[in-house]
Structure formats: C-alpha cells, structure tokens
Amino acid sequence: MPLLFEDVSYTREQFHFTADALFEEGVHLVSGKVGSGKSTLAFIASGLVQPGAGAVRHTQIRKSLLSMQFPEYHTTGITLNEEVRSWGLDPDAILSSTRLSGRGEQDITILSRGELKRLHLGCVLSCDADLLILDEPFSALDCREKRAICRKIVERGHGTVIICTHEQTWLPPVDYIWEMRDGTLVSCGRVPAAISRWSLAPRHIKDLVERGLAPGNISPEAVMEATCRTRE
Amino acid sequence: MIELSSVQHGILKIPSLQIPPGSTVIIGPNGSGKTTLLKIIAGIVTPHPGTVLIDGKSPAAVDTGWLNEYPDRNLLFGTVSDEIASPLRFRYDTCPDARTLVDSVARESGISHLLGRRTRDLSGGEKVLVSLATAMVTGPLVLVLDESDSHLDQESTNTLTRMITDSQATYLVWCTQDMEAATCADHVILLQGGMVTRYGTPVEVFTELTGDCLYPLSWRLSKNAPPV
Numbered sequence: 503m504p505l506l507f508e509d510v511s512y513t514r515e516q517f518h519f520t521a522d523a524l525f526e527e528g529v530h531l532v533s534g535k536v537g538s539g540k541s542t543l544a545f546i547a548s549g550l551v552q553p554g555a556g557a558v559r560h561t562q563i564r565k566s567l568l569s570m571q572f573p574e575y576h577t578t579g580i581t582l583n584e585e586v587r588s589w590g591l592d593p594d595a596i597l598s599s600t601r602l603s604g605r606g607e608q609d610i611t612i613l614s615r616g617e618l619k620r621l622h623l624g625c626v627l628s629c630d631a632d633l634l635i636l637d638e639p640f641s642a643l644d645c646r647e648k649r650a651i652c653r654k655i656v657e658r659g660h661g662t663v664i665i666c667t668h669e670q671t672w673l674p675p676v677d678y679i680w681e682m683r684d685g686t687l688v689s690c691g692r693v694p695a696a697i698s699r700w701s702l703a704p705r706h707i708k709d710l711v712e713r714g715l716a717p718g719n720i721s722p723e724a725v726m727e728a729t730c731r732t733r734e
Numbered sequence: 735m736i737e738l739s740s741v742q743h744g745i746l747k748i749p750s751l752q753i754p755p756g757s758t759v760i761i762g763p764n765g766s767g768k769t770t771l772l773k774i775i776a777g778i779v780t781p782h783p784g785t786v787l788i789d790g791k792s793p794a795a796v797d798t799g800w801l802n803e804y805p806d807r808n809l810l811f812g813t814v815s816d817e818i819a820s821p822l823r824f825r826y827d828t829c830p831d832a833r834t835l836v837d838s839v840a841r842e843s844g845i846s847h848l849l850g851r852r853t854r855d856l857s858g859g860e861k862v863l864v865s866l867a868t869a870m871v872t873g874p875l876v877l878v879l880d881e882s883d884s885h886l887d888q889e890s891t892n893t894l895t896r897m898i899t900d901s902q903a904t905y906l907v908w909c910t911q912d913m914e915a916a917t918c919a920d921h922v923i924l925l926q927g928g929m930v931t932r933y934g935t936p937v938e939v940f941t942e943l944t945g946d947c948l949y950p951l952s953w954r955l956s957k958n959a960p961p962v
Contacts, residue, residue, distance in 0.1 A: 515855065535887045536859030571858050571885065574804060615803045615881070616764025616911075638858065641884040642803065644763045644911055645947035668859070668887045670914065671951050702887070706955055722951060729955050 503527050503562045503632050503662050505547060507687070510556035512546060519543070521687035522556075525662055529655060529674060531720070532666045533702040534682030540666035543687060544568055544637040547664060560633065563662075567631035571638035571666075573615070573622035582606050582613075582621060589625040600624035615642045627654045632661045640669040648672035652721065670704040675719040694718050736775060736876075736905055741784030744770045745928035748784075753907065753923075757899070759916045760909040761948060762925035768909040769803060769880055771925065775907055776800045776878040788876060788905070796876055799869030799903070803880040805858055808865035814840075814856070815849045818868045825872070835871055842900075843867045844893050858885040866894060870901055877901060879908035883915060891915065913940075913950040924948075 505525040512519040519539045525547075534540045545551040546558060548568035560566075570576060579585030583606035586593040597603050600620045613621065619642045626634070640648045652674035655663055665676070679696040681688045690696035697703065697720065698711050710717055710728050717728035736753035745767045753775075760768045773779040774786055777793030778800065788796045802808050811817045815836055822832040840846045845863050848856065856864060862885050869877060877898060883891050895918065898906055910916055922939040924932035932939045943949045 515851075533887075536863070536885075536890045537857040541857060572804070572806070574806075614765045614769055620764060638885060642764070642881060642911065645913070647764060648911075649947060668885065670888060670912070672947075704888070706952055709955075725951070725955070 504560065505563070505633060505662055505664075506559045507546075508557045508559060510546060510553040510558060512542060512551065512553045512555075514542075517542075517685060519546070519685045521546075523680070523687050523689060525664060526678070527660070527662050528677030529663045530665065530678045530680060531673065531676040532664060532680045532682060532687075533668070533700070534666075535702070536668075538682040539685045539687075540682050541571060541637055542685075543682060544570075544635045544664070544666055547633070548635050563632045565629075565631045566633035566635070567626060567629055568635045569623065569626045569637060569639060571641060573619045573642075576622055577610055577618070579610060582608055582610055585610050585621065586625060589629065591625055591628055596621070596624045596628060599628075616644060616647070619643055620647055623651055627651070627658075634658075634661065634663045635666075636663065637666045638668065639665060640667055640672060645672060671722060673720045673722075675721045675724065679720075693720070735789065736907070737785075737787045738774070739785045741774065741781045741786070743774060743779065743781035743784060746770050746774070746781070747928050748930055751923075751930060751933070753905065754921070755904045756920035757906040757908075757918070758921040758923060759919035760907070760923045760925060761911075761913065761916055762909075766925040767928040768925055770928075772878050772880050772907065772909060775876070793876075797872060797874040798876040798878060799872070799874040801862070801865050801869050801879045801882050803884070805861035805865060805885065808868070809853045809861060812852060812854075813849075814845070814851050814853055814864050817853055817864055818849075818871055821868060821872045839867045839871045843897055859887065859890055862886060863890060863894070866897065870897065870903075873902045875903060876905045876907070877903035879906075881909055881911065883910055883912055913948055914952055917950050917953070 507521040507523045510521045519542045532540055546553055578588045583593040586596045593606050597606055655674045676693055678692055679690040679700050681702055690699040697716055715728045717724040738748050738751040741748040762768055774781050776798050786793055818836045819832045840849055862882055917936045922936050923930055940949055
C-alpha cells in the first residue's frame with residue numbers, strides 16, 4: 503500500500519513545502535522542528551490539502567485516516583457516547599479499552615486533554631484504515647498511554663502508518679525514518695541504518711550511536727538492549 | 735510561599751501543601767488533577783472548600799502568567815505581535831513601551847520571525863512559543879504552564895527551559911509528561927487520583943519510582959544517574 507509523493511510542492515505565504523518520496527507499507531517516523539512542515543505533510547498525505555504542484559498517488563489504499571495533533575479538532579459529540587458513535591464504533595467497547603467506562607453520558611468538554619486524546623486515539627486505532635497518519639499522537643498522554651499506543655501500532659501489523667512527532671522517549675519500533683528540514687521532506691532511510699543518519703534523534707540515541715552502540719530500533723526496549731549489549 | 739490548605743475541588747483533595755519559590759513540576763497520570771491544581775494556583779479557579787495564598791495574598795491579587803494546555807485557547811488576537819502585546823495594552827502601557835517589550839521577549843524566545851504572522855496560521859509548536867512569550871511579557875511573579883512542552887521539538891524545549899529559567903518569576907509551577915524535563919525542576923509533585931502522593935526533589939521522588947515508566951529513561955541508561 504505505497505503512498506507516492508511525486509514532486510509535490512505547496513506554498514503558503516512565506517512557507518514552502520516540497521516532497522518527492524515513496525512511503526512503503528510499514529511504520530514511518532517523521533521528525534522535524536516546530537514549523538518545519540510535519541502537519542502540512544500530514545494534511546497533504548491525507549488529501550485534506552491539495553498540493554500546488556506535483557501529485558500524491560497511492561494504490562491499494564481503500565481507507566485513509568488522519569489524526570490531527572489537537573484532539574479537540576475532531577470532537578463532534580456532546581457526550582463521550584455520542585463522540586464514539588460518530589466514529590461508527592461501539593461506545594462500551596471503546597470506553598472500556600480507554601479506561602473511561604461509566605463516563606459515557608458525561609459532557610466531553612470536562613475531559614482532561616490527556617483523557618480526550620486517549621478517547622480520540624482509541625477511536626482512530628479501532629478504525630481499519632490502510633493508511634493511518636498520526637500527527638503528534640503522543641502529546642498530552644502519560645507514559646502508560648504512550649506505551650499502549652506504541653503497542654497498538656505494532657499490533658496493527660499491516661498497512662502504512664505515518665507518525666509525525668516530537669516524542670523523545672516512548673516511540674514504537676519503526677521501519678523508516680524521515681525528517682522535515684525547513685519544509686523539505688528528507689529520507690534517512692530504512693531502520694536500523696537510518697538511525698545513524700537521523701540528525702534529530704533523541705539525545706540518548708545520539709549518545710549510543712556516538713559510542714558505537716547504535717540500537718536496532720528506536721523503541722525504549724531497543725535502546726535498553728543496545729545499552730546493555732555485551733561486546734564480542 | 736504558595737500555601738494550599740483544605741483544598742477539595744473536582745478530583746483534587748489536598749489537605750496541606752506548601753510550594754517554595756523556584757521551579758516546581760507537577761507530574762501524574764492523565765486525569766489525576768494536574769490542570770485543576772494549576773488553575774487553582776493561577777487564580778482561574780477558586781476552590782470550594784479550600785484556601786490558597788501566594789506570599790499571603792489571594793491568587794487573584796498576584797500578577798500571574800498562564801499558559802493553557804489547549805494552544806488555541808491562549809490566542810485572542812489576529813497577529814502574533816498583537817497577541818504578545820495584549821497583556822501590556824490591558825494594563826495601559828504606552829505603545830512604544832509595549833513595542834519595546836514585545837520585541838525583547840520575542841528575541842529572547844527566538845520567535846522574532848513570527849511577529850508579523852497571523853496567529854491562525856501558526857503550527858502547534860509555534861502557538862505554544864507565542865503563548866509563552868505572551869505569558870512572560872509582563873514579568874509576572876508567578877508563571878503557571880500547563881504542558882507547555884507537549885508540542886515542541888527538543889531545540890524549542892531547550893529554548894523554553896532557558897526562557898523560564900531566566901525569567902524573573904519567583905514561582906514557576908508547571909506540569910509535563912516529559913520526565914527528562916521534570917528532572918530539571920527544584921521540586922516535583924506527583925499527583926495520583928487527585929492527591930499528592932510524592933513531593934520532594936527530583937532525586938527523592940523518582941528514586942521511589944524506579945519500577946514505574948515515570949522513571950526518566952536517561953537515568954536508566956546513564957552510569958551517572960542518581961543512586962537508586
């Protein structure tokens with residue numbers, strides 16, 4: 503289910519976005535500084551923004567889904583039950599899996615931001631999308647929820663997932679790493695080779711690479727393994 | 735000293751809590767009451783029952799900078815320069831004085847290039863940086879930041895940390911889900927189920943959490959980590 507950005511460009515005022523890239527099936531991590539164009543990439547990939555030039559092409563993608571970085575942008579229901587039903591999902595199942603059971607008739611605006619994000623991602627990850635674009639999925643979540651989201655991403659086991667994030671610690675194992683550099687999408691390649699080319703890698707991963715202990719992937723488990731690895 | 739006594743509000747139940755000057759970070763699971771506690775300290779919410787005093791005064795009588803966890807809820811005006819200038823205009827600073835302070839805080843925040851931008855066109859992280867500059871522009875006594883780092887890259891987080899460390903605020907109270915950042919605070923408050931379950935220096939609090947995902951990963955990886 504590849505997604506192809508064919509000489510794509512997009513301009514808004516002073517900001518200029520370019521991408522010429524192929525997203526193969528698998529999990530892709532996109533990192534980039536604030537304002538570098540990660541959300542623009544997510545919007546273009548999902549078809550919500552049309553590029554000024556070039557084209558976005560895909561095959562075998564029946565359903566794509568964008569999770570925007572602010573969960574409040576997705577909210578349409580007044581209560582938690584209404585919100586879950588708006589996704590075509592069963593409230594009891596979703597509220598149970600997001601540890602919000604018994605709160606279905608509460609006003610959705612009384613949720614903390616982390617709880618709202620939890621509910622939103624519970625809905626997103628229960629939809630069977632071939633292309634899943636997650637813009638800052640970990641923001642506002644506590645470490646247990648971040649780990650749970652990582653597990654669910656791994657358990658999907660199919661399709662293409664694009665994760666745009668600043669998260670430094672709780673990351674899932676990924677197949678590819680990309681960077682947005684001043685509006686331009688740059689490939690670091692396939693993991694694990696990509697890790698040593700990842701200029702925006704978290705400090706602890708950079709330290710391991712510099713010490714010749716590059717991890718096999720970017721998850722905390724892979725990082726711990728690299729740290730404790732014995733050398734021949 | 736920030737003093738809370740007999741506070742019960744929403745999920746919060748805090749019989750007594752004293753927060754000394756310096757940087758105090760509040761950590762805890764989603765829904766544990768972090769935002770409620772921050773709003774009470776900022777004077778946005780008045781607890782019933784309960785008493786809150788900041789250097790002996792009501793929070794409403796203290797100059798406080800506040801940053802909401804929802805980035806869009808911080809922004810009122812159309813352009814970045816008007817947004818940052820707004821607290822100065824509300825207190826009737828002259829336009830030249832306001833402009834000088836806006837330019838200064840924008841320069842220190844590394845966002846001078848955003849001053850002419852429309853706030854609605856900012857990225858999530860840019861909105862946070864603009865809101866922080868707005869919260870700091872008056873040089874408040876108390877700076878209260880609700881997950882200000884959740885939409886920032888590492889470089890911007892470093893900038894934010896430097897800004898708030900260099901600020902003139904006597905009290906910096908903030909919450910985060912970034913435990914690496916939390917280790918830099920003077921004091922850590924762990925909230926669970928609305929109650930303060932741990933309070934102390936980062937070493938004192940995190941040493942009790944070695945079996946928990948809250949324990950900073952860098953401490954697990956480092957030979958120089960504090961003793962556990």
